[in-house]
Amino acid sequence: MKLIPLFLLGVLGLTSIASAEPVQNIGADNPQYLYTGRIDFSDKKAPQLSWPGSSIKANFTGTSLAIVLDDQLGKNFFNVIVDGETQHPYVLEAKQGEHTYVISTALKPGNHSLEIYKRTEGEEGATHFKGLVLDKDASLLKPPARPRRRMEIYGDSITSGMGNEGADNGADHLLSEKNNYWAYGAITARNLNAELHTISQSGIGIMISWFPFIMPQFYDQLNAVGNNDSQWDFSRWTPDLVVINLFQNDSWLTDRDRKLQPHPTDEQKIQAYIDFVRSIRAKYPNAHIICALGSMDATANPTWPGYVKAAVARMQQENNDKKLDTIFFPFTGYGQHPRIAQHKANAELLTAFIEKKMQW
Known part of the structure; x- marks a missing residue:
């Protein structure tokens, strides 16, 4: 495969793809795309992806591939996985506005698979997907089957994958090193062959966040870009399993920084x-x-x-809720956001726990 350097993506025109052949745009409303996540389809020709882990899968023919995106802020990164190459995907850095990104002009003739996966989160803005550009005689094929199992995760920067590709002795705030694909929840979902919706925002808490909104105000949104009035229709998609990994930011901002005043009691937490x-x-x-x-x-x-154990015990007793459990990922002593190695270890723990509880 021929990799087009990132600085050229969005600059090259459509004629850069197989210039000897006409090219065709396969619109985003084609029924052969498999969309995953809380995606806004109010404009079916330009569905909007904002949550981390939102993805588009397709199978196609031909020797070239380009993607048309219209990005809100020019801060998002996507994994473009062609023919199952998950270890070394194309990392697409979206530019602000609408651009066509050339992924390859030298695919082997025949059938190919594609996944476009949002590495970053709502903090980096939303992106409209406007279709693929393929060879003149190419086409989309039947999409991959949608998994029957369904998972949903509510979390913060850990769940988003903040800094997980950073060096162990390096910074963990770079957008290029935030990769939800290798966050523990996404790894777990792949381990279990489950469809995953990730509802997360770096810095968010249940009682207090690093910004003026909290998860109880955010969890029911269709659009992940800040606190807004969009509403997700929960009847559209119902998970078999929900994982909630919150309270990290609450612990910092209440006990360490004393930002929430009056200071909440244990019972209030x-x-x-x-x-x-x-x-x-x-x-x-x-x-x-x-x-x-x-x-x-x-x-x-x-x-x-x-606090989490006490809350769960009370709900189990007061509501007779037998489908409620706890799991805790041990602190390794590492002072920054978990790196991929830690995410993989946590995914192993969570996968085994779910397999036992859900009989998956």
Whole structure:
């Protein structure tokens, strides 16, 4: 395959693809695309992706491939996985506005698979997908089958994959090193062959965040770009399993930085967690809910895991909720966001836990 350097992507025109042959645009409303995630289809010819892990899969023929995206802020990154090459995907850096990104002009003749996967999150803005550009005689084939199992995760920067591709001794704030594909939840979903919706935002908490909105105000949105009035229709997609990994930012901002005043009592922290989990349970009466925490320093001592345990025990007793469990990812002593090695380890723990609980 021929990789086009990132600095040229969006600059090359359509004639750069197989210039001796006419090219065709396969619009985003073609029924052969397989979309995954909370995606806004109000414009079917330009569906909007904003949540991390939102993806588009397709099977196609031909020897060339380009992607048409219209990005809001020019801060998003995508994995473009061709023919199952997950270890070394094309990393597409979206430019602001509408551009055509040439992925390859030298694919082997025949059938190919494609996944376009949003590495970044709503903090980096939304992106409209406007279709693929293929060879003149190429076509989309039947898409891959949608997994029958369904998972949903609510979380913060850990769940988003903030800094997971950074060097162990390096910074972890670079957008190019935020890769939700290798976050623990996404790895777990692939391990279990489950379709995953990731509802996460770096810096968010249940009681307090690093910005003026919290997860109870954010979890029900269709659009992940900040706090907004968009509404996700929960009847569109119902998970079998929900994982909630929150309270890391609450632990920092309440106990460490004392940002929430008056300072909440232990009982208020437990009640805030209960209130959020009950809001999820109201949406999904039959789903199994796993309340997780870690693997950053909120699990360095028993205090915050204790709040989660107390909340779950109370809901199990008061609501007779038998589909409610806890899991905690151990703090390794590493002071920054988890790197891919830690995400893989946490995914192994979560995968084994789910396999046992769900009989998957």
